[in-house]
Amino acid sequence: MTLRIGVIGTGMIGRDHTRRIAQVLAGADITALSDYNPAAARAVQAELAPNAIVHDRGEDLIASPDVDAVLVCSTGATHEAYVLAAIAAGKPCFCEKPLATTADGAKRIVDAEVAAGRRLVQVGFMRRYDAGYRMLKQVVDSRIGAPLMVHAAHRNPTVPESYGTPMAIHDTLIHEIDVFRWLLDDDYVSAQVVFPRRSSHAHAALADPQIVLLETAKGVRIDVEVFVNCRYGYDIQCQVVGEEGLANLPEPMAITLRRDATLQSPIMTDWKDRFVDSYDVELADFIRAAAQGTASGPTSWDGYVAAITSDACVQAQEQAGHIIPITLPARPALYD
Template sequence: MTVKIGVIGTGMIGRDHTRRIQQVLTGGEVVAFSDVNLEGAKALRDDLAPDAEIFESGQALIASDKVDAVLVTSWGATHEEYVLAAIAAGKPVFCEKPLATTAEGAKGIVEAEVEHGKRLVQVGFMRRYDKGYNQLKDTLNSELGAPLMVHAAHRNPTVPEQYVTPMAIHDTLIHEIDTFRWLLDDDYVATRVTFPRTCSASHAKLRDPQIVTLITKKGVVINTEIFVNCKYGYDIQCEVVGEEGVARLPEPMSVVMRKNAKLQNPILTDWKGRFVEAFDTELQNFVDTAATGTVEGPSAWDGYMAAVTSDACVAAQEDEGATIDINYPDRPALYN
């Protein structure tokens, strides 16, 4: 069976996912596009899916009998309405983060999916599909004993002028928030934020870098450095300290070179390159499970947990040094 997929949002990530479905993955075909920029949607169709239909709205695309499953890669503020529409239509939907721009919005999606009675929503937390993170999780589970601490860093070479302090949580740390819940099989109970000296590359509306501490139910303390103007590259680091050992996330594979009296290897500068294989595996998983009428992978519940945690982290930014409690409702049986 070929899963006929409609893509809502034809910007950078929509284009990249369309390319993978059409040229890299198996079992899926993009048959429809929708975007507020219809010319952009038409250009993507002409480049990668010439037989696809253009719809003037995401809702019309979701309702079409030609579409079996939906990819939501549009502006974040639109995600909630499209995911809810896909659930109402009974169609599997892959939604890039954020699932919704508020915790209440994400909660509404969870409630709609629970009422439907079957998982239909997969959230785009691609790090769960990264080989390095999976190796780290396997090592943690088999070699390290009980985890005690995690030291991590999320560094970007630069960010646009419109990037402001809360975006360090909602747009950047959001991946670590989900990854550590999955890596440790644990949930959070509290957070606090500390701001070191602000780097000269920042601006008045962005305090950069910052250190976010998350404390889990099992007592693990996670310290994550967010530094989005580090200049030297896109660099994701993670070290788990256990009772019996320490393990680090593998570096992306690259050639080590000796030249000009230096020992060096390249560092990536683009997140798409760092996680390209994870994106491929993630979308292949969605296509494979959508063919059966359901989904696996990061769930609407995971998206909701990330939203609740993000809101607490932003509150901690606004009350620097204070410990902010994180409270979750009971998890519905659908997500057990």
């Protein structure tokens, strides 16, 4: 049986997921689309999903009898309401990050899913599906002894004027916040942010770069450089130092060129290109689970923990140099 999927939000990521399901992956069809701008939804319908029905409201799409599962790709402020509606309808839901814009909102989703008694939500933390991170996790779990430290960097070539200092946490570091918990099988207990010399390319509302320091329950110390105006490319780095060795996240596969007395290797500039394959694997995992009436991958609990940690990191930005404790409630058995 083919899974019938409705997509809420047909901007950049919603359109790309629609293309992925319509043209790349098997086992699902796009049967419904919705966007706050109906013209945008109709444009995606005409190009990628001619048989889909365009709904004026996301709530109508979720309630439609022609929709078995929902993709929430709209703006972050709308995520909580749509995910709660999908849970109430008993329909599996894939939600792009953030799960909600506040920790309280994410907790309401966790509570609703626990009350439903089964997993229905997958959060779009795609790095867990990246081949490089999966290779790194295999080595961390088996080859280098107990992890002691993590050194990481998240660099973008540039960001728009609308990108402010807190977005370095909520929009950028959020991926590291999730993937390190998964990589280390650990939770955070504190956060600290320090600010190096400011780049001349940073605008007035953005402190760039910044260094986020995290401590885990097992005592692992993590430092992450967030530098969103690095100019040279989109560059994700991660090194895990263990008791018996260290492991680096592999670089994306690229041709090395020797020419004009130089050794050259290209660096990507677009995050979509860097993680394009992981999006394919991520959505295929969602389709497999949703066809069974459930969800797989990163959970609502993961989204909630990411929200709590993000809030602590933003507080650490505001109190630069101070260590901010991170306290998590007990994890519901549904997510064990």
